[in-house]
Amino acid sequence: MIITQYDESKVKDLKECVTQVLTTVGEDLNREGLINTPERVAKCILQFTSGYSVDPIAVLNSAKFKEDYSKPVLIKDIEFYSLCEHHMLPFFGKVHIAYIPDGSIVGLSKIPRIVDILSHRLQVQERFTREICQCIQQALQPKGVMVVVEAQHMCMQMRGVEKQGATTVTSDYSGDFSSSQMREEFYKQIGK
Ligand SMILES: [Zn+2]
Structure with a gap:
């Protein structure tokens, strides 16, 4: 931003x-x-910290369209850079997001945009993951959302708490992604 x-x-x-x-x-x-x-x-x-002044749900609502498409929409490898709230040191990596529309889709550029907004706040990776999922769920009311975040934390690496290059993976999902088969399909599509 x-x-x-x-x-x-x-x-x-x-x-x-x-x-x-x-x-x-x-x-x-x-x-x-x-x-x-x-x-x-x-x-x-x-x-x-500029993400505090922008409402991600309003951003999604501003580009919401009625559409019959009801298969998963996947946007993968969205880069992000954020600061952990415990040390104010960077954590960064990639976000992969899928949602299954239920009558509404969103302009595709708005998905990376909400990642940008939520990452420009002090965060922990777990909450960041959940907030992305909840925003999409709330704004689009889809049949399901799944979010996977892969990140490296400088507060662990620079302080020697963790081996260099170790990746932390978090995920959150709702609706149809409660099915393990759907989640497996998601992981397959992002190459995991
Ligand atoms: Zn930290």
Whole structure:
């Protein structure tokens, strides 16, 4: 999500916080490379949390169409970057989403868009997965939704808690995907 207009009072508050962090760790704020760092970091933080101000269900509703198609619609390999709420460190990877329409479909670009909105909030992977599933369920009332998220967590890798490159996989589903046969079909289609 690209921000073109920043809230100047928030930038100012965050700049002060970042300056405090840099001072606390013993940095010299007059070093050339650090002169604009507080402002850059402040803007990054606002960008990474910009999803709070957008309603994903409204986004889906804005591009909902009546359509008779009732076979699964699968969108796989949607890239995302988010911040874990425990450490404010990145976790990132791919989201795979399928839904079975029940009279309504949604403009396809809106599915990656809600991933973008929900990932630009402080998250845990489990809740992120569930929220994507619930938004689609609520907005489209489909026969079923399934969401699988595969991610790497910097808070585990950089802190040495987990082996490099380990992937965490979470899933959530509703409706027709309660059938294990449907879920197997989903996994087959995403190549798992
Ligand atoms: Zn974490």
